[in-house]
Amino acid sequence: MTRRKPLATGSDWNFETLEAYEHAIAALAREYRLDTYPNQIEIITSEQMMDAYASVGMPIGYHHWSFGKQFLSVEQAYRRGQMGLAYELVINSDPCIAYLMEENSLMMQVLVIAHACYGHNSFFKGNYLFRAWTDASAIVDYLDFARKYVARCEERHGVEAVEQLLDACHALQSYGVDRYKRPSPISAEEEVRRQDEREAYLQTQVNRLWSTIPLAVSGLAQEPPHDHENDPLGLHRHGRYPSEPQENLLYFLEKNAPLLEPWQREIVRIVRKLAQYFYPQRQTQVMNEGWATFWHYTLMNRLYDDGQIDEGIMLEFLQSHTAVVSQPGFDSPYFNGINPYALGFAMFSDIQRICRAPTGEDREWFPDIAGSDWLETLHFAMQNFKDESFIQQFLSPKVIRDLKLFSLVDDDRDDSLQVEAIHDDRGYRRIREALSVQYALSAREPNIQVWEADIRGDRSLTLRHVQDRRRPLGQSLFPVMRYLHQLWGFPIRLESMEGGDVVRRYQWPIPESSRESA
């Protein structure tokens, strides 16, 4: 076979070579059926990359000090050489925006185009979580709307008032998602059009809920058995509000907090909508990075096989790729948890191997996919899972062996740690189970839900925390409760539950009596 002449050589790039490579990669991506949004590839400087970093990957955002803090720490680390900037940043939008740094070598630019513009991009477009939770075509417009709205509020109500509100909302932003309901996608046009209408409507809803004239309040639980002894007039027979526990704290506050002004409700909503936009990313880190890494590896190798890149670029690529997917052991000074690139790449590569060249072990563990069409299976895996279920479904004994995974139990009732499972026949399933749980959002973040708003009593809001394996809440609990109190306007109670019983109670503001005793 005669090799084609490479499209370019050396490490310098220009727009013509980038376009040529983009074109070549696009052709290969079509062959692999990578379905993507159109790519908008932007060349930026390292300063601009730091800006992009600081705004947590949003191309435009409202102003807040926490982004400034982020910027300062990135800048500090970069200037002191502790950290290189990521070579790319990609935004889940339609068209999909990817940033390429001008300092990158030609190899890096080609790698980033393969990784971000075809890997991540097709993941954004294909994975079920992204499809259900985000609307790529609307996000940029919505961000623009949010930025302008927040700026207008700052003009009207002062920077400080808005900042305090945002602080409080940010503290709760992990609790701004309906985990089990399909959300309505966000659209900027719609938001602007409906905003005034909604402000007025929301306020009437809240007023109705809190009105002292008894009205039939919708959403209350079915009447519980009436306690004739203590409540002969049946004042409390209407039951708890809300009738079902609410996991979306920000949504609940937006709709029900008694004292918030309409503009404040709108800002709560903005934070909630943006949290929702990032929600899938938090749950698909291993898959997303693994998918993108798998494809840049595959595409770069194809480019080399077709003679479109030369040995020099290929060697540089292999070096960079090896660094990206390296996984230091737990006792290495470089260890910083499991590297999602390494785990994800190992898993997707392994699925490909299981399909193409299954061993007896694979046939036993994965009867459905062993020997099947690898491309088909890979697309299926990418589309229908999140980290938790992906690991549960596809983590193979071979990957466990390769990474030498082991699980360690740390129980505060036990005075030593115990190795629960290692990479052997008895351990594979247990390790897979434990690793899957490790990526479950419910295990990473405490499960806290709105239990009751005492609309007939002291207006206090009660939250319930269901403990996960007896793990208590951390120190940051009280500052968060203080923020909750700022939003709700009345006392906040929090109950930690273990097996149906309340094991700890917290309250904010801290009641006078307990302060005296303390």
Place this chain on the structure above:
Amino acid sequence: MSYFIDRRPNARNKSAVNRQRFLQRYRSHIKRAVEESVNRRSITDMERGEKVSIPAKDISEPSFQHGPGGRRTVVSPGNKDFAEGDRLRRPGGGGGGQGGGDGQAGNQGEGMDEFVFSLSREEFLDFVFDGLELPHLERKQLQVLEETRPVRAGISKEGVPARINIVRSMREAQARRIGMRAPLKRALREAQEALESEERKDPVLRNPARIGELKSEIERLEKRIESIPFLDTYDLRYNHLTHQPMPSNQAVMFCIMDVSGSMTQAHKDIGKRFFLLLYLFLERNYEKVELVFVRHHTVAKEVDEEEFFYSRETGGTIVSSALTLVNSIIEARYAPEQWNLYVAQASDGDNWDDDSSTCLELLDESLMRKLQYFTYVEITPHAHQALWEAYDTVRAAYPERFAMQQIVQAEDIYPVFRELFRQRAQS
């Protein structure tokens, strides 16, 4: 489908607002850190930014998190020799965050206890001089020609080619062309019509002489139209600039230091730091700051910076000699109407016995009227002498313009400086 966009020319300080918000929010923390660093490092390297660290817990953004305790299982890579059922000693302390096995909890924060970032030089000095005010900062009107600034003042017919206003010139040219062509074109049209009607006539009735006449007329008119220039010197318009006198924004700082035998190098260093602080401060308030160094023992002499700080002298002390020299320099070079004048004096308080009253007289009668501000620092751990008392009288007479403080050691400089220039309530 893909397309490339080159964003490099775009603005790069997208985060500037957020950065400022952060600095604003943690003002008090940063100020504390800056003050500590000012005291720590030599004033001579005020010219750079500063790394500031704030306790991370003060700026953390709280969220609900799992605390230590309960039962947790952690999967980690890189097993070497563990076997199932092995029991390991818990690495010290108990809580989350340490040891290899606990990476998950370790990443949740609480590990880093200092948030470190850099302030630029500008930001740093902003914090150093925060809440300070330059007393009697005035913008002085100046008549001298150099202190004017060109301002655009409409359009003129005369000017140099460099300032030609192309749009206006072309517009003038077009108007002129239209205006000058109009009668010629009308005449041309009439002549052409006449020629046509003449030519349409029956050949017998034609008047060849008339036709010839008309043809030459047309030719003449066409030539004239053509000869109208596209652009005439008459059309040219120039941007007109006038020179507006500019309020002067310049200051002179006189540094006076006693270099008699009683002043040790340590004293001089303290003095130098004080002068530097003042210089940086003035530099932030004025576009142009000139420095004049005057040192004295029994006689005063204007010197350059190097000599001012480092050369050694001995002998007695006559402070008034320096004040007289400053006065004459002002008269010779820095007219008070044009310059903001500041004097900073450092001394150990020694003076020739009956010279202090001369100083008082000099200050009271001529110098203080010209000066914006006079600061005097006395570097001594000892009791005050006659000079201090004389100056105290001046301070009583000019409380707004005269400040004095005592410095015992280097650490005092910054607080004393702040005291001298703290923002005074508007009265």
